[in-house]
Amino acid sequence: MELLCPAGNFPALKTAINNGADAVYIGMKGDTNARHFAGLNFTESKLLKAVDYVHQREKKLHVAINTFAHPAGEMRWRKAVDDAVAIGCDALIIADLGVLDYAANKYPDIERHVSVQASTTNIEAIRFYHENFEVSRVVLPRVLSVQQVRQLALKTPVPLEVFAFGSLCIMSEGRCYLSSYMTGESPNTVGACSPAKYVRWQETDKGLESRLNGVLIDRYQPDEKAGYPTLCKGKFAVNENVYHALEEPTSLNTLALIPQLAKMGVVSVKIEGRQRSPAYVEQIAKTWRSALDSYQRSPDKFEVESRWMDSLAKLSEGKQTTLGAYHRQWQ
């Protein structure tokens, strides 16, 4: 299984490669990718450096072009595809059918991966991408259980990639407009969920409050750890009960599933977090490399080591990690 790590900038990319990533995925400056944050992503000159660094070490570079093209700006998405191909990327990660169509026609020899933002959750949808765009890989959304992933792996004509670690979207990706409902901007249209410019923090008599475009997302007591106000992870009231009505601020951690995923033939495990620091990428790449190597050495004796869990726990959002939807009970 390939270890696919995130890189929001060149230092993170070097760190990922130096610590065991088989491949790195990045985005370009602008709104063509779903981590369109200030200070992140690659300019054209940085792209060249990135591809050189990765290829000199015989690793792979995937470029995410995974937002949905605006009607008056389709050329921007096409240019992103052209630029990524021109610098010699190994794979394009695409969500928009129109962009995918362009890439498949113009660059049939460049690998196309169906982005998680395309929300491909079943065999017929996979067949659609296979038959129409000859894609090389489908990245599965984080809403499937491990049994469902196994069922798909048995039948799929296209190799599968799954999310292995990081922040957890609980909604089917690419099909969540909660952010635009509250702020006007969504991952699909601008490449950001709960964008930072709408976030306000305020100390009040009732505790530290986080707001998104004016809406109270959470209120923290002095002993509580405050997290970024991603709106699905706030505390809300349903019939007077105040709780995490959609999801607790947990992170996905699937180290324990490595043997199962490998046996079902999943080709790549993806680490979330292009917005995270090089230090985060270093820890994560190192730990997952050790775990995957350990499995490779003796598949039958694989056990999750506590030192791996300890180092990953420190990197996690919130207090806990979870198997997410992979684990039936969560659903």
Add this chain to the structure above:
Amino acid sequence: MKFSLGASLFFWPKDQVETFYQQAINSEADIIYLGETVCSKRRELRVNDWFELAKQVAKSGKQVVISTMTLLESAAEIQTLKKYCTNGDFLIEANDLSAVQILHENKLPFVAGPAMNCYNLSTLKVLLRQGMFRWVMPVELSSDWLSSLLEKAEQSSIRNQFECEVFSWGYLPLAYSARCFTARSENRAKDDCQYCCIHYPQGRKMKSQEGEQVFTLNGIQTMSGDQYNLVNEVNNMQAIGVDIVRISADSEQAFNKLSQFKRQLVNPQYIPLDKNNECNGYWHKIAGMANV
């Protein structure tokens, strides 16, 4: 311009569904969508019950379209989807590419539903090649986005190949999850949901800690807290080329809204929105929950 009644996104008892569609038959809607789009565990009506209902509605002369599921995960769900798609009598609204794949294989035309993520001209062209004859705009898009896209379609001489429909009234379907938030709100696991959605014919309100209505929980679907209302935009919609205005099925007001919207064409009137319960931000390219 035509008016449609969108499929009910909620889970109602079978007799209530039947009563609702009896009213639909006598309503002012030109097109009636029906079927389950949210959760495959909702089986008050089985596949054949929906077909039977569709037949009854079709007798009224209205166009009937069966709306299909949005988030399909299991093989069983795909099997059921195939039954709907190959029913032989009724048009289908696809809300996932799996339905597009099945319909295309069977050379059947389809409506691309609001959950289909079609944002631009190239995507419209892909879907047209697959057999789309009607496109429902994703709910998060604006009037500007729509007119820009329809203009592009005109320039590419494909505008006459599809109808354009806009979700114009009702709770907006905003997100889909593997988790069931209604079950969670009753402190149940999804596997033991006891079909509790049936107790909430208009979903469950989720408010901020300050009492602001934020979202509506509807099983695995999260909807807008306020009802979307484009009643003052009907004539603008017509001007930019919208063919069909969709009123989402609702147990309280859908039929009144149909009449009210339709009246706007003959006797336009500005109708102030209820600040506490209605929104129209998406249409104006701002936060969906805003009300201008």
